[in-house]
Amino acid sequence: MTSHIEQLCIEKGLKMTDQRRVVARVLSEANDHPDVEQVHIRAMRIDPNISIATVYRSLRLLEEASIIERLDFGDGRSRYEEACERHHHHLIDIQTGEVIEFINDEIEELKRKIAHDLNYRLIGHRLELYGIKRRTDKDE
Amino acid sequence: MTSHIEQLCIEKGLKMTDQRRVVARVLSEANDHPDVEQVHIRAMRIDPNISIATVYRSLRLLEEASIIERLDFGDGRSRYEEACERHHHHLIDIQTGEVIEFINDEIEELKRKIAHDLNYRLIGHRLELYGIKRRTDKDE
DNA sequence: GTGAGGATGCAAATCATTCTCAAGTGTCAG
DNA sequence: CTGACACTTGAGAATGATTTGCATCCTCAC
Numbered sequence: 148m149t150s151h152i153e154q155l156c157i158e159k160g161l162k163m164t165d166q167r168r169v170v171a172r173v174l175s176e177a178n179d180h181p182d183v184e185q186v187h188i189r190a191m192r193i194d195p196n197i198s199i200a201t202v203y204r205s206l207r208l209l210e211e212a213s214i215i216e217r218l219d220f221g222d223g224r225s226r227y228e229e230a231c232e233r234h235h236h237h238l239i240d241i242q243t244g245e246v247i248e249f250i251n252d253e254i255e256e257l258k259r260k261i262a263h264d265l266n267y268r269l270i271g272h273r274l275e276l277y278g279i280k281r282r283t284d285k286d287e
Numbered sequence: 288m289t290s291h292i293e294q295l296c297i298e299k300g301l302k303m304t305d306q307r308r309v310v311a312r313v314l315s316e317a318n319d320h321p322d323v324e325q326v327h328i329r330a331m332r333i334d335p336n337i338s339i340a341t342v343y344r345s346l347r348l349l350e351e352a353s354i355i356e357r358l359d360f361g362d363g364r365s366r367y368e369e370a371c372e373r374h375h376h377h378l379i380d381i382q383t384g385e386v387i388e389f390i391n392d393e394i395e396e397l398k399r400k401i402a403h404d405l406n407y408r409l410i411g412h413r414l415e416l417y418g419i420k421r422r423t424d425k426d427e
Numbered sequence: 428g429t430g431a432g433g434a435t436g437c438a439a440a441t442c443a444t445t446c447t448c449a450a451g452t453g454t455c456a457g
Numbered sequence: 458c459t460g461a462c463a464c465t466t467g468a469g470a471a472t473g474a475t476t477t478g479c480a481t482c483c484t485c486a487c
Contacts, residue, residue, distance in 0.1 A: 162464065196466095198467045240407070241410055247407075253397055254394065262378060266420060268419050270381055273415045276401065276407075
């Protein structure tokens with residue numbers, strides 16, 4: 148079976164090796180935001196011989212091809228997710244590590260406006276929220 | 288002379304050593320966002336014997352006391368600035384590395400609202416914009 | 428002034444990530 | 458189908474930022 152990411156790789160003309168197919172599949176099947184070690188562990192379930200160096204190389208390749216996105220939640224590890232047309236951001240539950248994705252057009256517009264007002268053209272940006280679950284409606 | 292940060296340390300009851308005073312002074316006098324190596328270099332101009340390990344330890348201490356803030360611009364190094372009551376964010380010029388601080392109440396409000404709508408209480412957040420200077424008014 | 432707990436300097440250790448290099452593989456032309 | 462050639466891979470060493478172990482030194486409350 149050809150994973151969605153593998154399909155994108157082929158369309159971009161990337162040379163497909165068994166290892167890249169495995170990494171592509173792992174990320175296509177993930178619905179979380181695994182770090183490199185987690186990707187490696189999942190990849191080894193498919194190909195026990197795949198090396199961590201190859202995982203790093205494949206992730207970098209996919210990122211440079213804009214097929215996946217690298218996330219940085221400030222804990223010193225890179226996490227990855229399949230790139231999405233729709234721009235979104237992340238809310239990280241600091242108690243459980245759970246990551247909630249959200250989209251907000253107002254924020255997108257504001258960011259652009261802020262950069263513009265500072266006389267800059269916006270190239271990239273990064274927004275993460277860190278929070279804890281509200282127990283009651285009293286919580287702010 | 289007692290630097291502003293040293294003053295805050297005293298108020299928080301932190302044990303003050305010569306080295307901590309030096310790091311406090313370096314950060315109080317900085318009006319940029321130095322990384323650890325830069326803090327160390329500046330500190331060594333005051334006390335040539337201060338070790339990088341102590342700089343790391345002092346920075347961590349000050350950060351944990353909420354006296355300074357750690358910034359992460361995604362280049363693998365931590366940068367620091369004096370904590371500011373007024374919450375602000377950073378626009379990084381990806382051509383020059385220059386960092387522009389900005390404040391935007393609408394964004395603050397939006398972040399709070401987004402977290403609230405997701406049933407979370409906002410604890411922390413992080414927003415950085417990366418851009419390049421606009422040459423003409425034509426640029427977006 | 429003293430002592431106990433904490434801080435420092437140095438070097439070794441960690442951690443994530445990248446690189447080196449020899450050996451293996453995918454792709455494309457023929 | 459076959460080979461050439463450039464590109465990949467695995468293993469481990471190297472890197473760069475940061476932390477830690479340990480022996481020694483310093484701060485501060487008493």
